[in-house]
Amino acid sequence: MAILDILKLPDPRLKQVSAPVERFDAELEDFIADLEETRLAGPAAVGIAAPQVGRLQRILILDVSARPKTPNHGHLVLVNPEILHWEGYAIGREGCLSVPDYTGNVIRATSIRLQAQDPEGRRQEYRMEGFEARAAQHELDHLDGLLFVDRVVSRRTDLYRRKVYKS
Numbered sequence: 001m002a003i004l005d006i007l008k009l010p011d012p013r014l015k016q017v018s019a020p021v022e023r024f025d026a027e028l029e030d031f032i033a034d035l036e037e038t039r040l041a042g043p044a045a046v047g048i049a050a051p052q053v054g055r056l057q058r059i060l061i062l063d064v065s066a067r068p069k070t071p072n073h074g075h076l077v078l079v080n081p082e083i084l085h086w087e088g089y090a091i092g093r094e095g096c097l098s099v100p101d102y103t104g105n106v107i108r109a110t111s112i113r114l115q116a117q118d119p120e121g122r123r124q125e126y127r128m129e130g131f132e133a134r135a136a137q138h139e140l141d142h143l144d145g146l147l148f149v150d151r152v153v154s155r156r157t158d159l160y161r162r163k164v165y166k167s
């Protein structure tokens with residue numbers, strides 16, 4: 001296992017559209033283990049997408065279970081995910097491992113129906129709401145080369161510089 005380097009804005013690889021996974025093999029499992037280790041290595045991210053470590057394939061990990069009072073499916077590895085249905089919308093604050101210096105207000109659907117494959121290639125369907133739905137939409141955007149900063153209504157009023165604490 002290994003902790004992978006996280007690409008940061010403005011790395012052009014973050015702007016690429018990722019390709020579907022076609023081979024569900026041991027190499028994919030090894031990569032997913034590395035991606036998970038990378039997600040947990042930093043400031044506990046609720047999600048991470050393969051292109052954030054330079055692998056341009058449609059793979060993401062999602063786990064919002066540490067957040068209190070949030071309905072969720074626990075730890076999910078989503079391969080070739082697709083949103084089938086969107087409902088409602090709400091504005092909410094987002095951050096991203098690839099945009100370490102800012103958070104931003106982004107409008108997302110409040111509930112979604114999502115289809116994906118698991119690491120063995122089996123098809124699964126999920127209904128998500130609230131923060132888990134938001135996190136899924138954020139991570140799926142990475143697979144299409146979009147960052148939350150591309151979604152803020154106004155870069156002038158909806159982006160916030162993170163406080164940096166010097167030790």
Ligand code: NI
Nearest residue numbers: 095096097098
């Ligand atoms: Ni992100």
